[in-house]
Amino acid sequence: MFTPQTSKHFTEYVDPQSRMVSYVLTTPAAPVQQNFYFVNACCEPTRRYLWFYCAYPPAPGHCVGVLDFETDEIHVFPETGTESIASCLVDDRTGNLYWGSSLGLFMRTPNPADAPVRIAKLPEAAAARLGRSMGTHLTFSPDRRELAVDIQTPNGTYGSFIGTVRLDDGVFTQWYRTEDGVPYNHAQFCPTDADTIMVAHEGSVNIAAGRRMSPALTPEGIYPRIQLIHRDGSREMRRPLNNYATHEWWAADGKSIYYCSKNHIAQDRLGDHEAESVCYIPIEGGNGTWHAHCTRDERFFTVDGSWPSMGLSWWRGCESTVRFYNRDTGRLCTILTRNPVANGWTPQDPCPYHIDPHPRFIWDDQWISFTSTVSGRVSITLSPTDQLKDATRA
8 A cells, every 4th residue: 555655646845944744746637636625534544545626727616536545546537526616525434435516416436447326316496496516515424324415506596405315315305494695505414413414604695786795693793604403494503702703613522613713713512602712823914714623532733824915815826824733732833834826826816726725634633634835736735743743742
């Protein structure tokens, strides 16, 4: 079995300031090769398969490729094209890939000789309202029999359909539907409660103007980002730290929700507890903490954020950084100091492929995967965590 250190497809990169080591996928199987969105791992525990997003400028959208570490071969699957960068899920028992699109929910194996299989069609009610995606995040139920899906309509004009798809027969069960102009996305099954899905109220739509806006505060003054949808159709809203939340994820034990809140990583222990700050990680001059993720024991965190570039604190394709935080010691270190702007993108002509680093722990929390541009290309990159723990010891 090959590893990032021994595979012919990776090149070692040593950060010039932190001296932390990473391995960049430099074989150009596609012009753009990205890490998965941070909610889902791009691999499975056996470490044989590494999946990644592929894009082909100027064509819009993504498909998916896979590196087989046993054979050290890369395969790209054009048929996996999807409207949502976050809609892919790797089965950590088999290495198979699930993805959603406007045509339904699909699965394929890493073997290029196998044909993709459609698990479910887009439900008729959603199709009648121009449903465009079978999920912006896909996650398994605790018993692995269902997938949580959020079906979006164009710009949220007809709201969103939240529910589950049974894997054995493709039946969709609707749990909740939002009002017209109120999109809920980023559906994530609670890892320990088969009756709870977390979704994000990420925006609202001015239907008359056809314009998307930030969600309005509730009459009680709460920023309504984090919503829990229950199988019985009920909904529960969580009050976020600093009255702001973005890019949320479940703790592995299902007892907490984590998210970014300006320059904080916040923890919401479910129940009557108020959300609290895990750490404060300012990105100097940037647009705040973007995304974060933690190990299963919730002791170590990885985070990304923007550097100000070309006169703005943030734009798609701007410079960015990736960091590591040790909750035990309160110490922080940098994995990658600066991702430079790539491909000539500018604030006036930004990147269309959502190339934020999106760091995430993988492979029993022994590695972190993220997207980098340090090779001059957009590439999935892997960094071992032992060096990061050593750098942040007390």
